[in-house]
Amino acid sequence: MNSPAVAPPLLMPGPGSPWSRVRQSMAWHGHVVVHAEWRDWLPATLADPTLRPLLGPRDWQRLHALTDPQARDRFAASRLLLKYTAGAALQTPPDAVELASKAGGRPYLRGCDQIEVSLSHTGDLLVVGLNRRGRIGVDTERADRRIQYSAVERHLCTPDERRRLAALSPKELQHDLVHTWVLKEAYTKALGQGMRMGFTQFGFDAGHSTLLTPQGAPASHGEWSFATFELSGGHLVGVACHDAGYGDEGDTAVSTMLDEGFLGEVVDLVGRAAR
Amino acid sequence: MTPHTPAGPAPAHAATAHREAAPAPNPTTGRGAARVVAAPDTPTPAARPVATPGTLAPAAHPDTRRRPVRLEQRFGDPGHPANTSEPPSAHAATVTETTRREAAPAAHPDVRVRAARLERLFGDPGDPVNPVGFRALLGADSDGELLAQAEELLEGEGFGAELVPVFLGGRLHDADGLVRMLRPVFRRDIALGFGYGITSLFAAAPVFAAGSEEQRASVARLLASGGRAAIVHRSLAHGTAMLRGEVDAMPHGEDYLLRGRKDVVINAERAGAVVAHVRTDPAPGPAAHSVLLLDPDRLRDNGLRLLPRRPTTGMRGCRFAGYEFEDCRVPSDALVGAEGSGVRLALRTFQLNRTLITGAVIASVDTVLRSAVRTALAAGTLKKRQRGVLAGVFADLLAGDSCATAVLRALSLLPHSAHLAAAGLKYLVPDLLRDDLEELATVLGAGGYRRDTDQGMLSKLLRDLPAAGLGHAGTASCQAVVIPQLPLLARASWTTEPEPPPALFAPDARVPALDLAALQVAGGGDFLAAALDAATTRLTENGTPGPYGDILRTLATAFRNALLDLRDSCRAVEPGDRAALTSPVMPALADRHAVLSVAGAALATWEQHSDGFLADPAWLALALHRLGRRLGLTLPSLPTPCVDHVTDELLTRFTTGHSFDLTNAPLAEAGTP
Numbered sequence: 001m002n003s004p005a006v007a008p009p010l011l012m013p014g015p016g017s018p019w020s021r022v023r024q025s026m027a028w029h030g031h032v033v034v035h036a037e038w039r040d041w042l043p044a045t046l047a048d049p050t051l052r053p054l055l056g057p058r059d060w061q062r063l064h065a066l067t068d069p070q071a072r073d074r075f076a077a078s079r080l081l082l083k084y085t086a087g088a089a090l091q092t093p094p095d096a097v098e099l100a101s102k103a104g105g106r107p108y109l110r111g112c113d114q115i116e117v118s119l120s121h122t123g124d125l126l127v128v129g130l131n132r133r134g135r136i137g138v139d140t141e142r143a144d145r146r147i148q149y150s151a152v153e154r155h156l157c158t159p160d161e162r163r164r165l166a167a168l169s170p171k172e173l174q175h176d177l178v179h180t181w182v183l184k185e186a187y188t189k190a191l192g193q194g195m196r197m198g199f200t201q202f203g204f205d206a207g208h209s210t211l212l213t214p215q216g217a218p219a220s221h222g223e224w225s226f227a228t229f230e231l232s233g234g235h236l237v238g239v240a241c242h243d244a245g246y247g248d249e250g251d252t253a254v255s256t257m258l259d260e261g262f263l264g265e266v267v268d269l270v271g272r273a274a275r
Numbered sequence: 276m277t278p279h280t281p282a283g284p285a286p287a288h289a290a291t292a293h294r295e296a297a298p299a300p301n302p303t304t305g306r307g308a309a310r311v312v313a314a315p316d317t318p319t320p321a322a323r324p325v326a327t328p329g330t331l332a333p334a335a336h337p338d339t340r341r342r343p344v345r346l347e348q349r350f351g352d353p354g355h356p357a358n359t360s361e362p363p364s365a366h367a368a369t370v371t372e373t374t375r376r377e378a379a380p381a382a383h384p385d386v387r388v389r390a391a392r393l394e395r396l397f398g399d400p401g402d403p404v405n406p407v408g409f410r411a412l413l414g415a416d417s418d419g420e421l422l423a424q425a426e427e428l429l430e431g432e433g434f435g436a437e438l439v440p441v442f443l444g445g446r447l448h449d450a451d452g453l454v455r456m457l458r459p460v461f462r463r464d465i466a467l468g469f470g471y472g473i474t475s476l477f478a479a480a481p482v483f484a485a486g487s488e489e490q491r492a493s494v495a496r497l498l499a500s501g502g503r504a505a506i507v508h509r510s511l512a513h514g515t516a517m518l519r520g521e522v523d524a525m526p527h528g529e530d531y532l533l534r535g536r537k538d539v540v541i542n543a544e545r546a547g548a549v550v551a552h553v554r555t556d557p558a559p560g561p562a563a564h565s566v567l568l569l570d571p572d573r574l575r576d577n578g579l580r581l582l583p584r585r586p587t588t589g590m591r592g593c594r595f596a597g598y599e600f601e602d603c604r605v606p607s608d609a610l611v612g613a614e615g616s617g618v619r620l621a622l623r624t625f626q627l628n629r630t631l632i633t634g635a636v637i638a639s640v641d642t643v644l645r646s647a648v649r650t651a652l653a654a655g656t657l658k659k660r661q662r663g664v665l666a667g668v669f670a671d672l673l674a675g676d677s678c679a680t681a682v683l684r685a686l687s688l689l690p691h692s693a694h695l696a697a698a699g700l701k702y703l704v705p706d707l708l709r710d711d712l713e714e715l716a717t718v719l720g721a722g723g724y725r726r727d728t729d730q731g732m733l734s735k736l737l738r739d740l741p742a743a744g745l746g747h748a749g750t751a752s753c754q755a756v757v758i759p760q761l762p763l764l765a766r767a768s769w770t771t772e773p774e775p776p777p778a779l780f781a782p783d784a785r786v787p788a789l790d791l792a793a794l795q796v797a798g799g800g801d802f803l804a805a806a807l808d809a810a811t812t813r814l815t816e817n818g819t820p821g822p823y824g825d826i827l828r829t830l831a832t833a834f835r836n837a838l839l840d841l842r843d844s845c846r847a848v849e850p851g852d853r854a855a856l857t858s859p860v861m862p863a864l865a866d867r868h869a870v871l872s873v874a875g876a877a878l879a880t881w882e883q884h885s886d887g888f889l890a891d892p893a894w895l896a897l898a899l900h901r902l903g904r905r906l907g908l909t910l911p912s913l914p915t916p917c918v919d920h921v922t923d924e925l926l927t928r929f930t931t932g933h934s935f936d937l938t939n940a941p942l943a944e945a946g947t948p
Binding site for chain 2: 093101111193197198217219220221251258263264265270273
């Protein structure tokens with residue numbers, strides 16, 4: 001029972017990354033978080049004839065609506081990282097996966113709800129999370145990002161968190177604040193709401209692992225796991241990982257998702273009708 | 276392992292031959308066939324249930340209007356002629372249960388009247404002293420049990436008979452009517468709806484569809500008398516715990532020997548009948564499975580072992596336990612229908628399950644939307660963003676209900692083609708509703724984490740809804756029905772099929788009785804796509820006056836163009852090409868198809884309403900706009916008053932205590948501020 005609630009992020013610096021590690025983490029932990037520097041994915045994005053099918057028509061349009069070349073490259077790299085990672089989990093080619101958004105903006109893989117996805121970037125870093133047990137949200141910030149507490153405390157922190165933070169030294173306070181921040185971003189992204197969900201409506205404990213009400217009482221029944229990770233380049237990654245409790249068997253491949261009995265019966269009947 | 280002699284254990288008996296007319300009291304609950312009198316339905320004063328001593332011990336509520344009152348205070352002299360026509364409330368009825376249980380309830384023949392009565396009996400769910408209100412239901416959920424008083428109330432109403440087809444002596448006439456009866460239950464507790472009721476119907480449906488006369492009668496008796504039936508599924512692709520594991524059946528002389536286990540079976544501990552989907556042929560293929568009707572009481576200690584209860588994340592009040600079969604011998608007359616027909620029977624009956632679940636959970640989300648409205652209003656006037664969220668979710672409920680209602684009626688009206696729409700409905704609408712719940716979380720804020728008020732129903736439903744839908748395994752089983760039909764629909768149906776009968780979408784349409792045996796499992800066209808096509812043609816050719824004319828034309832045309840794109844994509848796939856059908860392109864096409872189906876149902880429903888709010892284009896425009904975003908369409912903005920207009924109707928229904936679905940039905944809290 002000592003396995004971590006959230007698996008540490010895996011570095012995937014390009015299309016030739018060890019994608020079997022993604023499948024292994026999905027099978028073992030139920031989720032995976034990968035990260036990369038977008039520049040490492042540049043060769044795959046620059047003038048690649050496969051980029052257009054990889055992005056799909058909608059993201060291709062979005063790419064060309066971006067005027068800043070750096071923003072364009074980063075956008076393309078983020079989509080490639082997500083599609084390669086999802087393709088690894090679904091055991092499909094990366095361009096076969098359609099990345100879409102729900103009405104509220106939450107990204108999802110159209111037709112493939114065996115995994116949920118989340119995406120974040122800051123500076124040079126891209127982070128992608130996949131989960132087969134429920135919702136997932138990832139967020140990243142510079143670990144040394146300075147946050148002026150007095151300016152944000154009433155927008156960012158619950159009364160319970162403010163009590164906790166008041167007892168900390170300035171250095172500890174900064175450390176705690178940025179960890180709290182990325183987790184709040186990760187959780188609200190997992191809910192598909194982002195900033196629309198007020199950050200003072202929920203909080204975290206001192207260990208940044210438990211969801212609490214503003215008054216500090218437990219707010220979930222154990223279906224949520226949270227963790228933060230400091231990466232070597234000075235980035236902090238927050239992960240909110242949900243377990244809906246399906247008790248599934250861990251197969252996320254597209255090729256096996258249609259039940260052989262149902263498919264066989266319907267194919268037979270349709271075939272007969274067509275003749 | 277059970278010692279196994281060469282002759283094998285003595286054959287235990289199938290449920291058919293030996294089921295008693297009235298089951299013995301259940302050993303787990305101590306309840307069984309207990310029934311109470313329910314007199315013919317008559318209008319009653321707002322029947323807010325009262326606290327029964329010892330059932331819930333709330334402190335005296337500061338608001339005197341909400342304090343418990345004694346029965347005679349509320350209902351007057353029980354001997355008074357005005358008070359003799361109906362038990363004052365189910366909670367009171369249980370007090371006199373021992374003296375009155377013998378007589379059968381005389382139920383009103385109109386399900387709408389019965390549903391309204393059930394709603395009244397449950398009372399204002401927000402009342403903290405209501406023993407079957409949200410506070411008590413959340414408490415029971417924390418304890419991992421169904422609320423006993425709520426089960427007693429349903430038992431008192433003879434709710435089990437709602438799950439038994441009319442031709443077998445029950446009250447189930449059609450699926451649309453049953454959903455009306457389910458909504459008062461589901462708006463309070465999904466787990467109660469599943470654990471008390473509909474899983475028994477899901478188990479029983481193959482028997483009702485294809486069982487022998489004797490089998491049908493025995494299961495009908497069991498359900499009508501308040502007993503439970505449990506279902507042992509076969510192992511499905513990408514199965515969850517409930518769908519994983521399989522029972523094998525091996526011919527053994529005139530009998531079958533069963534071997535295998537299923538760890539997660541709802542109501543395993545208290546089922547009076549088990550409907551098991553077992554593998555009778557080791558070779559793969561659609562004819563490898565059969566359905567058996569088993570009597571667990573007789574098989575226990577004869578090769579059937581009950582596995583311990585498993586706690587679950589969602590529907591925690593339901594009792595999930597398991598069965599293990601170890602060379603368990605059952606006679607061959609336990610077979611339901613023909614050997615090898617298990618998959619087809621599942622396909623036939625799952626379309627009912629899928630449609631009922633979706634139709635019922637619309638009421639569950641109604642509760643959270645209502646709570647969000649209450650929370651937002653408590654803070655003053657609604658902010659613009661809040662109006663957007665609340666109106667948007669309301670529009671989704673109406674669109675989802677348009678589709679659910681059409682498919683519920685199609686099960687009676689179009690039994691050849693309901694399978695496709697049922698799979699699309701179940702694939703998409705619960706997912707939309709789950710997203711809606713999370714959207715409502717932004718309005719409820721911290722209140723959503725509470726464990727003692729209606730606001731806390733958000734967190735409960737966020738746990739319960741995935742469990743009710745079975746997650747990816749549930750959607751994948753729907754995709755397995757839809758995907759192989761898409762190439763043929765593209766060639767033979769879309770844009771050429773005539774539109775379906777208006778009764779699918781018209782307000783208060785009555786439909787013929789549900790005939791499970793008539794349901795087909797493939798082919799038969801796509802009536803929702805036909806509805807989309809026909810409605811779009813009318814909109815573009817005749818036009819719609821008023822400020823919504825342009826936007827509706829634009830939206831409908833965009834959906835029809837999406838249908839044409841879908842047709843082109845699906846025409847590129849050969850019907851029956853297994854490799855192409857299991858490629859990752861197909862699930863995305865099936866997703867688009869489901870969105871178009873809901874859009875078609877919403878359009879046709881709006882067209883069929885000639886007065887009232889549902890004839891107003893505002894809700895339709897908002898619903899289609901949200902569906903269009905899900906489809907990835909680039910759409911113009913909605914007219915400015917659209918959201919406000921939908922919000923106004925939402926607030927009217929909230930204030931007057933009416934449901935946020937197509938029926939606009941009065942709720943128990945009507946008149947309660």
